[in-house]
Amino acid sequence: SVSTAAALPILTKLQNDCSTPLPVLRHVADAMATDMRAGLAVDGGSDLKMILSYVDSLPTGNERGLFYALDLGGTNFRVLRTQLGGKEERVIDTEFEQVSIPQDIMFGTSEELFDFIASALANFVKKEGGKFVLQKDRSRETGFTFSFPVKQTSIDSGILMKWTKGFAVSGTPGKDIVVCLNEAMGRQGLNMRVSALVNDTVATLAGARYWDDDVMVAVILGTGTNACYVESVNAIPKLQGHKSISGKTIVNTEWGAFSNGLPLTEFDREMDAESINPGEQLFEKTISGMYLGEIVRRVLVRMAEESSLFGKDIPKRLRTPFTLGTPNISSMQQDTSDDLEAVGSILYEVTGMDSNLDSRKMVVEVCDTIAKRGGRLAGAGIVGILQKMEEDSKGIVFGKRTVVAMDGGLYEHHPQYKRYLKDAVKELLGPEISSNVVIEHSKDGSGIGAALLAATNSIYE
Numbered sequence: 285s286v287s288t289a290a291a292l293p294i295l296t297k298l299q300n301d302c303s304t305p306l307p308v309l310r311h312v313a314d315a316m317a318t319d320m321r322a323g324l325a326v327d328g329g330s331d332l333k334m335i336l337s338y339v340d341s342l343p344t345g346n347e348r349g350l351f352y353a354l355d356l357g358g359t360n361f362r363v364l365r366t367q368l369g370g371k372e373e374r375v376i377d378t379e380f381e382q383v384s385i386p387q388d389i390m391f392g393t394s395e396e397l398f399d400f401i402a403s404a405l406a407n408f409v410k411k412e413g414g415k416f417v418l419q420k421d422r423s424r425e426t427g428f429t430f431s432f433p434v435k436q437t438s439i440d441s442g443i444l445m446k447w448t449k450g451f452a453v454s455g456t457p458g459k460d461i462v463v464c465l466n467e468a469m470g471r472q473g474l475n476m477r478v479s480a481l482v483n484d485t486v487a488t489l490a491g492a493r494y495w496d497d498d499v500m501v502a503v504i505l506g507t508g509t510n511a512c513y514v515e516s517v518n519a520i521p522k523l524q525g526h527k528s529i530s531g532k533t534i535v536n537t538e539w540g541a542f543s544n545g546l547p548l549t550e551f552d553r554e555m556d557a558e559s560i561n562p563g564e565q566l567f568e569k570t571i572s573g574m575y576l577g578e579i580v581r582r583v584l585v586r587m588a589e590e591s592s593l594f595g596k597d598i599p600k601r602l603r604t605p606f607t608l609g610t611p612n613i614s615s616m617q618q619d620t621s622d623d624l625e626a627v628g629s630i631l632y633e634v635t636g637m638d639s640n641l642d643s644r645k646m647v648v649e650v651c652d653t654i655a656k657r658g659g660r661l662a663g664a665g666i667v668g669i670l671q672k673m674e675e676d677s678k679g680i681v682f683g684k685r686t687v688v689a690m691d692g693g694l695y696e697h698h699p700q701y702k703r704y705l706k707d708a709v710k711e712l713l714g715p716e717i718s719s720n721v722v723i724e725h726s727k728d729g730s731g732i733g734a735a736l737l738a739a740t741n742s743i744y745e
């Protein structure tokens with residue numbers, strides 16, 4: 285029909301601009317490895333910050349005792365306790381609670397925020413019982429997963445650089461957040477110390493390693509994206525005077541800031557220009573859950589403007605940024621019905637668009653194009669990290685089983701994205717090496733991971 289004909293060139297151009305043939309993937313993987321080296325050489329040497337986590341020892345399975353974890357990374361925070369019983373009994377029991385942070389606390393003072401957290405934690409501790417037993421003559425210890433930009437100075441200290449994700453708490457930037465929390469726990473009369481301050485990627489790696497000694501990399505693909513991996517201390521020139529008994533340390537890549545050689549479209553550039561951080565986090569804007577739906581929406585607006593595919597008028601909701609979420613994209617891609625009924629109703633309910641079978645098919649193609657590019661580039665990023673590790677260690681990574689622990693809502697709930705990611709890894713590594721690389725979902729490893737890191741970094745061990 286006439287209407288499809290006008291939208292088709294837009295789709296064709298999009299597919300071209302987003303295509304990720306092997307040479308593009310290879311370039312991204314190589315550039316990731318190169319940027320990692322540059323970031324390890326000197327602070328500010330690369331798009332990748334390559335932040336030192338000060339986590340030098342990972343869980344072995346021998347951990348014993350009662351440990352807590354506290355996770356602050358968004359509008360909710362979680363408290364968790366776990367009773368560990370060593371190699372035989374493993375995780376004897378785990379309990380957690382989630383508390384949402386009231387708006388006035390997110391815009392309040394530093395003391396108010398940390399008092400709120402410490403008081404929720406104190407209430408949770410009061411309910412300790414059953415299988416949870418604190419060892420004699422010990423204070424409680426907690427891991428603290430804090431997913432905001434922190435300049436870490438040791439495993440149990442870190443200066444907040446700035447609040448993000450809607451937090452505007454006054455007085456914390458420039459302060460050591462572990463000191464803030466310890467003081468607040470003191471005010472609550474809670475006898476507990478923070479023994480490990482970690483980022484969520486690092487906690488995921490620790491949580492997965494507890495069950496599997498071959499875990500070397502962790503990747504989060506949720507609203508945002510990040511990756512960390514096990515690095516040799518002597519491969520980090522910028523690390524001076526740091527002693528690690530194991531000779532290893534976890535490096536947080538902050539790979540969302542990667543930007544080298546990405547196949548970007550005019551829709552990506554416009555979204556970036558209108559974002560709160562133009563020119564920043566380009567890899568994140570191409571592969572993570574916050575953005576995939578928004579890129580699709582921008583393509584659909586263009587198609588609606590230049591063809592009659594979606595009717596005469598463009599609904600206001602379709603013109604509103606971020607109305608179409610990545611979960612909507614995923615749901616539309618799962619529609620296997622002949623008339624694409626689910627696609628039609630999602631389009632109508634979410635954006636107000638009318639559609640027919642032709643336009644629905646077109647929409648699914650757009651969704652698939654954006655998900656495919658995202659998944660394949662994420663896969664290339666993973667290969668970049670593995671490649672860097674292999675180049676330094678000759679055979680330690682590719683010559684034996686190596687596990688990449690994955691977490692995050694996008695990876696977990698978008699089957700095509702996951703498929704594309706795995707396919708790209710296979711294409712890049714070839715059948716032999718890729719049979720040694722296991723890409724594995726590590727569900728909610730980060731909560732227990734922080735508690736495990738509190739155990740491995742306990743002052744009593």
Ligand code: ADP
Pocket residue numbers: 357358505506507508572573574610611612614615691692693694695697698
């Ligand atoms: P966060 O990254 O916000 O800490 P999650 O790891 O749970 O939390 O990821 C949530 C994100 O995952 C959402 O913002 C969304 O982008 C993505 N997501 C959730 N469900 C789906 C889905 N069904 N399909 C695709 N993406 C999804």
